[in-house]
Amino acid sequence: MKAAVLVFPGINRERDMARxxxxxxxxxxxxxxxxxxxxxxxxxxxxxxxxxxYGDYLRCGAIAARSPIMxxxxxxxxxxxxxxxxxxxxxxxxxxxLLPGVLMxxxxxxxxxxxxxxxxxxxxxxxxxxxxxGQVIRVPVAHGEGNYIADGETIARLEGEGRVVFRYSSxxxxxxxxxxxxxxxxxxxxxxxxxxxxxxxxxxPENHVEPAIxxxxxxxxxxxxxxxxxxxx
Amino acid sequence: MIxxxxxxxxxxVAEHGLKPDEYKRVLDLIGREPSLTExxxxxxxxxxxxxxxxxxxxxxxxxxxxxxxxxxxxxxxGVIDIGDGLACVFKMESHNHPSYIEPYQGAATGVGGILxxxxxxxxxxxxxLNALSFGAPEHPKTxxxxxxxxxGIGGYGNSFGVPTVGGSVRFHSxxxxxxxxxxxxxxxxxxxxxFYAAASGVGMPIVYLGSKTGRDGIHGASMASAEFDEDSEGxxxxxxxxxxxSEKLLLxxxxxxxxxxxxxxxxxxxxxxxxxxxxxxxAKGDLGVVLxxxxxxxxxxxxxxxxxxxxxxxxxxxxxxxPEKEKEAEAIFRKWGLDFAIVGETTRGxxxxxxxxxxxxxxLPIKELGDQAPEYKRAFVNAAKPKVIxxxxxxxxxxxxxxxxxxxxxxxxCSKRWVWEQYDHxxxxxxxxxxxxxxxxxxxxxxxxxLALTTDVTPRYCEADAFEGGKQxxxxxxxxLTAVGAKPLAVTDNxxxxxxxxxxxMGQFVGAIRGIAEACKALDFPxxxxxxxxxxxxxxxxxLPTPSIGGVxxxxxxxxxxxxxxxxxxxxxxxxxxxxxxxxxxxxxxxxCGREDGAPPPVDLIEERENGDFVRALILDVSAxxxxxxxxxGLAIALAEMxxxxxxxxxxxxxxxxxxxxxxxxxxxxxxxxxxxxxxxVADVLARARAASVLVSRIGTTGGDALTLPGESPLTVASLxxxxxxxxxxxxxxxxxxx
Numbered sequence: 001m002k003a004a005v006l007v008f009p010g011i012n013r014e015r016d017m018a019r020x021x022x023x024x025x026x027x028x029x030x031x032x033x034x035x036x037x038x039x040x041x042x043x044x045x046x047x048x049x050x051x052x053x054y055g056d057y058l059r060c061g062a063i064a065a066r067s068p069i070m071x072x073x074x075x076x077x078x079x080x081x082x083x084x085x086x087x088x089x090x091x092x093x094x095x096x097x098l099l100p101g102v103l104m105x106x107x108x109x110x111x112x113x114x115x116x117x118x119x120x121x122x123x124x125x126x127x128x129x130x131x132x133x134g135q136v137i138r139v140p141v142a143h144g145e146g147n148y149i150a151d152g153e154t155i156a157r158l159e160g161e162g163r164v165v166f167r168y169s170s171x172x173x174x175x176x177x178x179x180x181x182x183x184x185x186x187x188x189x190x191x192x193x194x195x196x197x198x199x200x201x202x203x204x205p206e207n208h209v210e211p212a213i214x215x216x217x218x219x220x221x222x223x224x225x226x227x228x229x230x231x232x233x
Numbered sequence: 234m235i236x237x238x239x240x241x242x243x244x245x246v247a248e249h250g251l252k253p254d255e256y257k258r259v260l261d262l263i264g265r266e267p268s269l270t271e272x273x274x275x276x277x278x279x280x281x282x283x284x285x286x287x288x289x290x291x292x293x294x295x296x297x298x299x300x301x302x303x304x305x306x307x308x309x310x311g312v313i314d315i316g317d318g319l320a321c322v323f324k325m326e327s328h329n330h331p332s333y334i335e336p337y338q339g340a341a342t343g344v345g346g347i348l349x350x351x352x353x354x355x356x357x358x359x360x361x362l363n364a365l366s367f368g369a370p371e372h373p374k375t376x377x378x379x380x381x382x383x384x385g386i387g388g389y390g391n392s393f394g395v396p397t398v399g400g401s402v403r404f405h406s407x408x409x410x411x412x413x414x415x416x417x418x419x420x421x422x423x424x425x426x427x428f429y430a431a432a433s434g435v436g437m438p439i440v441y442l443g444s445k446t447g448r449d450g451i452h453g454a455s456m457a458s459a460e461f462d463e464d465s466e467g468x469x470x471x472x473x474x475x476x477x478x479s480e481k482l483l484l485x486x487x488x489x490x491x492x493x494x495x496x497x498x499x500x501x502x503x504x505x506x507x508x509x510x511x512x513x514x515x516a517k518g519d520l521g522v523v524l525x526x527x528x529x530x531x532x533x534x535x536x537x538x539x540x541x542x543x544x545x546x547x548x549x550x551x552x553x554x555x556p557e558k559e560k561e562a563e564a565i566f567r568k569w570g571l572d573f574a575i576v577g578e579t580t581r582g583x584x585x586x587x588x589x590x591x592x593x594x595x596x597l598p599i600k601e602l603g604d605q606a607p608e609y610k611r612a613f614v615n616a617a618k619p620k621v622i623x624x625x626x627x628x629x630x631x632x633x634x635x636x637x638x639x640x641x642x643x644x645x646x647c648s649k650r651w652v653w654e655q656y657d658h659x660x661x662x663x664x665x666x667x668x669x670x671x672x673x674x675x676x677x678x679x680x681x682x683x684l685a686l687t688t689d690v691t692p693r694y695c696e697a698d699a700f701e702g703g704k705q706x707x708x709x710x711x712x713x714l715t716a717v718g719a720k721p722l723a724v725t726d727n728x729x730x731x732x733x734x735x736x737x738x739m740g741q742f743v744g745a746i747r748g749i750a751e752a753c754k755a756l757d758f759p760x761x762x763x764x765x766x767x768x769x770x771x772x773x774x775x776x777l778p779t780p781s782i783g784g785v786x787x788x789x790x791x792x793x794x795x796x797x798x799x800x801x802x803x804x805x806x807x808x809x810x811x812x813x814x815x816x817x818x819x820x821x822x823x824x825x826c827g828r829e830d831g832a833p834p835p836v837d838l839i840e841e842r843e844n845g846d847f848v849r850a851l852i853l854d855v856s857a858x859x860x861x862x863x864x865x866x867g868l869a870i871a872l873a874e875m876x877x878x879x880x881x882x883x884x885x886x887x888x889x890x891x892x893x894x895x896x897x898x899x900x901x902x903x904x905x906x907x908x909x910x911x912x913x914x915v916a917d918v919l920a921r922a923r924a925a926s927v928l929v930s931r932i933g934t935t936g937g938d939a940l941t942l943p944g945e946s947p948l949t950v951a952s953l954x955x956x957x958x959x960x961x962x963x964x965x966x967x968x969x970x971x972x
Contacts, residue, residue, distance in 0.1 A: 009570060010478045012394025016662040050660075052392040055478025111387050113657045142391070142657040207659050212792050213676065214665075 001229045003029035003045040006073070008064040011051035011088065013204070020206040021047070024222035025229075034067040044229050045082045046073055048089030050142070050204060060103060060145050061091030070096050082126055082225070083198040087143055090190075090200030099193055099200045100158070101150030103143075107183025111144035115215070116181060118189050118203060119169040121162070125192060127199045128165055130224025136173045137217035139203040141181065146202040148184040148191075158191055166190035166201055237538065237594050239269045249276035255607050262601055270538045270587060270594040274602070277505035277543055278512065281767050284606035287733040288765045291746045299759040301722055303427065309350040309501065310418075311761025312427055313723045315787050319677065320424040321684060322356035325364075325417035325727040325783040327766035331472040332414040336381025340414050341389035341475035345547050347418040348393060349501040352484050353550065355428040355491050356420025359661060360675045361390050363400040363416045364688040364727070364781040365652075368409030370644050370964055375404070378412050379652075380965065385475075386416070387655040392477035393484070396664050397656035398673035400688055404644040407696075410771035415727040417688060417783040421677055428491060430500040430510075432518035432553045432579050437497060439511070439522065439577040440559075442486070442566055443549040444479045447532035450506070450545025460732055460770045479548040479571070486569040487550065493565070495558035502549040508542045510551040511577070512585055515599045521580035522599060526589040530572040538587060538594035553579065613739035619697050622831035624814040624896035627822065633898055634945045636825050637869050638956055640899070643824050646866050647960040665791050669878070671716040671862050672786065674794045683791025685719030687784050691865070692777035694833035697818050699741040701833050703748025703780055708836045708903060709864055710784035711756050715845040716862040716906060717794045718852035719786030721756065726763040726782055731775025733767045741778040742767075749780060755838035758784070795852040797861035798878035802936035804858060805915045806883060808868065810844045810905030811928050814896025820866045821899035834901050841904040847927040848906045856914050863905040868932075869898040869942065871907050876940050876950045877957055885933035887943045898942065909935060 003021050007014050014031065021029045029047070030040045039046065053064035064070070070092075077083050077098055085093040093099045106112055115138050120131040131137065150158070158164055166189040168180040180187045182202070190201030205218030239245070246256045249272055259267055259275050267275065281287060297305035303320055304312035310324035328343025344361060351358050363386055368375045379402075390397045395418070432439075450473035490496060498518065500510040507524070515522035526541050536544075554562050559575075566573040580586075585602060587595040631639070640646055653668035665683055666674035672687035689710040695702025707724065714721040726749060731738040753760055769776040788794055816822050817831025851857035859879075863871045876882055888897035910918050915931065922929035939947035 009482055010392070012392075012481060013660060016660065019662060051394060052478060052481075055392060055476065057478065110384070111391055111655045111657070113391075113659065114654050140659050142659060144391075204659075207662050210662070212665075212680070213662065 001025040001027050001045060001226050002042045003047055004032045004039050004043045005029045005047045005049055006032050006034065006069055008034040008053035008067060010053045010055050011049055013050035013087065017047055017049040017206045020209050020222060023209060024219060025226040032069060034064065034069050037068045037072060039072050039076055043076065045084065045225060046076055048085040048092050050087030050089060053088055053092065061088060061095040064092045065095035074098065077198050080195065080197050084127065085200040086204060086206065087202055090202055091145065093198060093200045098198050099191060100154045101148055103145050104147040104149055105145050106147050112181050113140065113142040114181065115140050116203060117169050117171050117179060118166045119173045121165050121167060125165060125196055126225060126228035127221060128224060129228060130220030134173065136169060136171060137220065138215050139205050139208045139218050141203045143202055146182040146184065148188045155185060159186065163192040164188050165192055165199065237268045237270055241266050241272055245272065249273065250280055251276055255279060258607060262605060263597060268595060270542055271597060273539045273543050274508050274595055274597065277508045278602045279606045283505055283509060285765055286607045287609050287611050287767060288742065289608055290610055291743055294746060295750050295760045296753045297759050297761060299723065299757060302759055302761055303424065305761050306763060308429060309353045311723065311725060312354065313761060313785065314424060315677065315682060318424050320422045320427060321419060321785055322351050322354045322422055323417065323419040323725055323785055324350050324762040325415055325725040325781060326764040327727050327729060328414045328416065329411065329729065329766055329769055332382055333378065333412050335472040336378050337385035337388065338472050338474050340382040340385030342473045342547055343414050343416045344386055344389040345475045345477065345480050346503050347416045348395065348480065349503065351418045351420040352487060353428065353499050353501040354422065355426050356422035357488060358395045358418050358420040359663065360419045360673065360686055361395050361397040361417065362686055362688050362783060363414065364690065365400065365402045366408045366413040366692065366779055367404050368412060369406035370404050372406065372409045376965060376967065382414055383652050383655050389475055389477045391657040393481050394660055396658045396660045398658050398664055398675060399668050399686055402649050402652055405692065405777055407777045411769050411776050413729050413776065413779055415781045417725060419684065419686060419785065426491065428496055428499050430498055430513050430517050432498040432514040432520050434497065435520065435579055435581050437553045437579045438556060438559060438575045439579065440552045440554050441529060441574045441576040442552060443483045443571055444476060444546060445530040445532040445572055446536065446541055446544050447546045448536065448540055448544060449473045451540060451543045460768045473545045473547050475547050482569045482571055483548050483550065486566050486571055489565050490562045493561060495554050495562040496552055497555055498553040500551050502551060504545065506543065506545050512599055512602050514551060514553060515579065515585060516603050521582045521584040522577060523580055523586045524577040524588065526587060528574050528576040530574050538589040542587065611733050611739045612736045613743050614736045615740045615744060616737060619830065619832045622817040624816050624893050624900065627816050627826060629895040630825060632945065633869065633894060633942045634948055636821065636895065636899060637873060638948065640820060640824055640866050640870060641873055641953060642956040642960045644960065646820060646870060648958045649961065650958060651961040651965055665794060666717060666796060670797050671713040672719065674717055674788065674791060676791045681790045683788040683794060685714045685717045685786035685788060687713040688781055689713060690779055690781045692779045693818050693829060695741065695745055695778040695780065697833045699744030699778055700748040701835055702778065703745035704752040704836045704838065705833065705903060706780055706782045707749050707752035707756065707758060708838065708841050710782040711758055712845060712862040714784050714786030715849050716860045718849055719788045721758050721784055721786040723759050723761045724753065724782050724784045726760055726780060728763065729766045729769055729776060729779040729781065731770045738775055745778055745780045752838055756842055793853055795857060795860040797859055797875050799875050799881040799883065799909060799935045800858040802881060804909040804911055804935045805931050806933040806935060807908050807910055807918065807929050808905065808932045809848055809908060809927060809929050810840065810902065812892065812897060812900065812902050812905065814892040814900040815902045816896050816900050819899060819901045821895065834903050836903040843925065844904050844906065844927055847922065847925050848908060851908055851918065856910055856918055857908040858911065859909040861907045863907065865901065867899045867901050873940060873953055875907065877954045880950055881935055882937040882939040882950050883933050883935045884937065884941045885943055
């Protein structure tokens with residue numbers, strides 16, 4: 001794996017993400033500055049980590065989406081390269097037009113940091129091959145604006161094409177408003193682009209990978225990615 | 234705009250918070266009438282908040298040294314050695330008055346200020362904590378204040394990117410009109426790369442970094458040094474506005490230029506902004522300072538020297554750079570999109586000279602600005618010691634179960650999940666123990682070291698007996714760190730009191746300091762940083778004396794930390810420490826009997842230490858499977874918390890015959906812990922306790938899904954949890970009819 005972690009001003013989970021990538025793949029990722037216009041040669045995974053790029057001013061992700069590096073990411077994704085956006089990274093991907101829809105304020109209008117349960121809808125993607133379809137994983141969320149929404153037609157397409165990969169659920173995998181902390185439509189926690197090589201998700205799998213710190217349900221995502229990229233290489 | 238050469242009238246002096254005798258001191262010191270800018274500078278340096286003029290003489294009695302202390306009070310933050318070349322940098326500070334006037338921004342900038350204190354010293358912040366005191370829930374402003382303060386703390390810390398891992402929240406009518414927001418930040422630095430404020434070298438460039446200067450926060454420190462009245466909300470424009478995004482950039486830029494060896498001295502602009510930071514850098518380095526205000530990056534047109542010197546705009550730093558590294562440093566700051574301007578230089582001779590538009594606006598002796606600040610030995614009276622209440626004299630109005638169910642749903646004892654879920658407490662990936670336990674545990678870098686962190690104080694004890702309350706605050710902090718298995722290392726104190734000009738308030742202050750000093754000495758727990766907040770009064774009514782203690786403890790191996798949750802059924806529950814059934818000032822007395830009286834439980838510091846050392850040893854050799862300290866609400870509350878954290882219940886044995894049952898289960902004797910031990914190890918642990926002369930008794934067994942007190946019907950853990958979790962969200966949603 002040759003991952004590139006993008007760093008925008010105000011991004012603050014880049015260190016968490018870099019540590020997890022190193023831990024799970026054995027390879028140190030490159031940290032790529034927003035003002036750069038190219039990705040390092042040989043990059044096979046672009047990760048946009050969480051945080052508050054540009055302070056979330058204007059609109060979450062809106063300013064970062066227009067950074068020079070994002071042109072390189074668009075072209076990388078256009079060639080089928082794998083792109084993972086987590087939390088603010090998901091918001092940036094939506095603002096950059098790489099994923100449809102937007103993330104609104106949480107339904108209760110408060111920032112929420114807690115462990116949630118996700119039902120993994122598919123295991124046949126490079127991001128989720130480390131899980132079984134229908135498996136429930138426990139990962140943390142930490143966001144004020146994670147309430148996913150898109151127009152009816154887009155949602156119908158996402159659902160019809162099986163592009164919803166993670167859904168907020170109860171611990172036993174039931175979709176239930178009580179377990180959907182931010183009010184996202186159809187309990188959507190993570191979606192793929194049409195081609196299946198760009199994933200955006202609100203929860204933080206990178207914070208649940210070490211046994212000594214607690215739950216390790218986030219490992220499957222990185223282990224799956226490492227395996228997928230190892231095979232491709 | 235008032236011209237600089239304005240005649241200084243007594244009214245103008247009074248508006249600047251200087252007393253007539255203090256103004257006379259100014260005249261004696263400079264031998265002439267000050268300019269308006271100079272008057273502003275004196276008011277900024279000599280107010281209570283910056284000068285500690287009422288408290289200094291007493292603060293000197295606190296123990297501040299220890300084998301692991303690298304830097305005690307007097308710098309931006311305290312520094313302790315945690316081994317392997319690493320240092321822990323930490324401090325707690327109040328932002329009480331601003332948080333009452335404008336809760337979101339007041340609390341946010343409180344967090345911003347304390348984070349800056351920590352990273353100014355070269356440390357990357359790894360955790361924040363806080364201690365919040367609000368007015369009675371039924372007070373019409375309380376809900377608004379809780380909502381704003383919590384959102385502000387989260388808004389700043391979450392965006393900055395530091396986990397907020399712990400704290401405390403309490404309610405009492407004595408904080409109506411004067412809530413307390415005490416924020417603590419903790420960082421990690423290389424021990425040999427700590428940065429200080431003292432400038433060195435003549436003719437060195439003084440560099441201004443960070444955000445631009447605006448008109449916000451002018452006289453913030455003076456506001457923090459006066460009492461409140463009905464008109465205080467008119468002071469809203471003196472509250473600063475926070476920008477965590479800029480602060481995050483400032484953090485990264487500062488750490489980068491420190492890493493590149495560009496920095497000689499650094500001081501953040503906090504209270505009294507440019508004035509205080511420039512004076513400190515010069516005075517500490519035995520140098521003069523010349524500032525050229527034409528170079529200061531301003532947000533607004535036409536700012537006067539007076540305004541620039543007193544602005545408390547946030548996210549700003551002052552540095553002395555190595556001249557040969559200036560270009561390199563500037564490039565780093567430009568990369569992060571921050572302002573960078575050379576605004577002055579260090580000079581020979583100890584003058585503080587401020588120039589603006591070709592004129593000298595201030596020319597003052599720099600050392601005297603700090604050193605010659607007034608210092609008061611204010612009169613104080615010690616309050617009469619309250620009467621000890623005997624348990625036998627307190628009838629139990631309700632049964633044990635009813636009392637327990639009521640207590641866990643009270644504002645002070647209920648779950649604070651609604652609060653800490655608004656704080657990102659996991660960012661960094663190092664949070665080993667999240668909020669809700671005795672102390673938070675945070676891994677240091679990649680381990681195996683961990684830090685245990687907590688903030689504590691029991692204001693109702695301090696109100697009843699300031700000395701015992703001061704002792705207890707330190708002891709409880711030490712106990713909470715011990716209960717997770719950490720070795721307590723040092724504390725930061727945040728002393729919140731009323732008007733020191735009133736002898737009875739000064740008596741509380743002096744008593745609490747004596748208690749803190751005694752406990753810190755006995756427990757080898759030095760004070761390395763702190764903050765004093767006086768004048769916490771509204772319309773002549775003071776807050777409960779609230780000396781918040783923030784403690785740091787070290788775990789050599791973070792994976793050995795203990796949690797309070799019961800681990801499995803069939804384990805023995807052991808009570809460590811002596812139980813007499815002390816009901817004076819207890820939560821039981823207040824919430825169940827409707828009485829706030831009596832002497833608070835005394836702390837035997839020798840016992841505290843022995844019991845704690847015993848419990849820590851049990852945790853570290855893995856004899857204890859769970860550990861919890863006993864505090865508010867006593868034994869029954871601690872048991873309920875251990876059960877609720879795990880879902881496993883417990884069955885308890887009869888109370889001893891010589892103590893009334895309600896006093897045994899709800900009394901608040903100090904120096905006590907609960908631990909669980911596998912059945913096979915009980916005999917061994919009890920033998921060890923006898924050998925160490927530590928009082929340990931088996932009081933019950935874990936198991937089932939209910940907590941069963943002797944002679945009472947089982948209370949399911951699920952039902953306890955429902956009650957525990959319900960109050961705060963319902964209150965905040967406005968669903969409480971009585972509140």
